[in-house]
Amino acid sequence: MAVLRIRGLALPEGDPVDLYADGDRWTSDPVPGADLVAEGWILPGLVDAHTHPGANTPGDPLDDGILRDDLRAHLESGVTLIRSPGLADDPPDWFGRSDDSPRAFHAGRWIAQHGQFAPGWGRRPDPADLPAVAAEQAARTGWAKIVIDWKAGDDIVPVEILREAVTRVHAAGGRLAVHSQHGAGGAVAVEAGVDSIEHGMGLDPALLSRMAEQGTALTPTLAAITGSLARTLANPDRARTSWYVPGASVHARLTAAAVEAGVTVLAGTDTRPHGGIAQEIRALVTAGVTPHRAIAAASWAARAYLGLPGLLDGAPADAVVYAADPRTDLSQLDKPSAVIVRGKRVAR
Template identity: 80%
Template sequence: MAVLRVRGFGLPEGEPVDLYADGDRWTTDPVPGAELVAEGWLLPGLVDAHTHPGAEKPGQPLDDTVLREDLRAHVHSGVTLIRAPGLAGDPPEWFGHADDSPRAVHAGPWLAQQGQFMAGWGRRPGLTDLPAVAAEQASRTGWAKIIIDWKPDDDVVPVDVLREAVTRVHAAGGRLAVHSQQAAGGTVAVEAGVDSIEHGMGLSPELLPRMAERGIALTPTLAAITGGLAEINADPERARKSWYVPGASAHAGLTAAAVEAGVTVLAGTDTRPHGGIAQEIRALVAAGVSPHEALAAASWTARSYLGLPGLLDGAPADAVVFDADPRTDLGRLDKPLAVIVRGRRVR
């Protein structure tokens, strides 16, 4: 396999870089005969930290063909790493390792309470068993995901149960993500010390400093939530009755406040079609997040949070290259010059 070379200005610092793909790792040592595949502004790949590939509709089983197509859409958009906090089933062994797909971490099937979440998806252990089941899942994949709240009148997972789940997941060497879209769920999640809150709609801004202090990340899935809000608001009668409207209306401001408070904010799409990470980055900027911080949420900050370094000697050979600084022109995100994963050019 030919050795690939990329050079230009590497973000986040914007300093000159010249990298060679030594197998699956970058090296700064020149390799004679290396193929210069792109020159411009380099990121260590984009990251979609909240995506559920592999099923076309809620409740459907994981489909290998759909999974491959979804992952190709991600990598075509410049995404070289995904986190799937919930899948329609246990993924095949090639997931996260195939040459034409992003690296991946995942939480396996969702864990939810009886009568909550999407019918046909996830596991529903009793509250007594929930911490042990979450720990077992995290021991296999590194992550577990619990739906701690669902509709406004549903019971929230009790804080003592969730705190025990956090303790046992951490003891197993894993991390715990939670779905929360109600204020009560956000309060419980922060009190229990989970690792990441997914969506976080309705989260009290007063909790943001504590999240920052405890290292609790927020994945706001902002474009998906505001898109749902627009759909509901198109019908005034529906909007008047919908529990969704207050939280979704405040979500952009909450997201910007989280960044300001020092919370680790991760970019995630949560929607089909896959490959829409640029839309999420633009939604973050529209909410008041700086382009630099929005791009960080979808690149170097997210990679670091998920355990991968950036454009460094010895780092995984992932990169996306643009012909200009995408922080000054977000439209560039739709037109990468090259996408490299595992030292191979995939676009």
């Protein structure tokens, strides 16, 4: 099999590169006879940091065929790495490893409180057992995910329990993500020192500097939240009574403020159909985030947060290539000229 080669201008710096896929690793050492498959603007493979592939509707079981289709959609959009903070069940062994799958981090099944979250999904241990369950999950897969708040008025995981979960997850060598869509839940998450807050709607902007200092990331799932807000506002009666409207209405402003405060902001879609990372990047830009930073949240910055380097010698051989600079033409994100994962070009 011929060695794959790409060349062009590489982000984030825009430096010229000429890279060869030595198996699953990039090298700049020339390989005679290498197959030049793409030239243009080159990004480290895109990242969707919040996606739940494998089930069509909440509560459905994990389906192998749906999972494969979802992951293929991610690849075709340029996403070569996903983080799934919650799956309907433990994924098959090929998940994150096969040619039809992006690289993947996952948190197993969600961990939620009794009477909360989607029926049929997740585990609901007694509150005192939450830290142990989270630590066991993180020891197996590197991440655990706790739903710390759900509907308005529901109980929030107490800060002392969540702090113990953080301690035990870290002791197991993992990281802890939490679902939060209420201000009180966000405050507990920041106080406990979780590794990432998913959604973060209603988060107090005064907490952003502390998040930046302690390394708590935010995955705002902005396109999903603003899309849901638009549907809610289209029904005046529902909009008038919905708890969702106040937080969702300022979520774009919060996201932009988080970037400015130095919080690690990760691009995540949280929607079906899969493969919508370009919409999330554009939502970040619409919110006031610069195109460079918005793309970083879905590429090199997200990869760095998850422990994968970019377009360097010895780095995983993942990349997405565009004909023009996507920072000056966001429409490029919809039409990558080549997607490479594990040193192989994704057939399109």
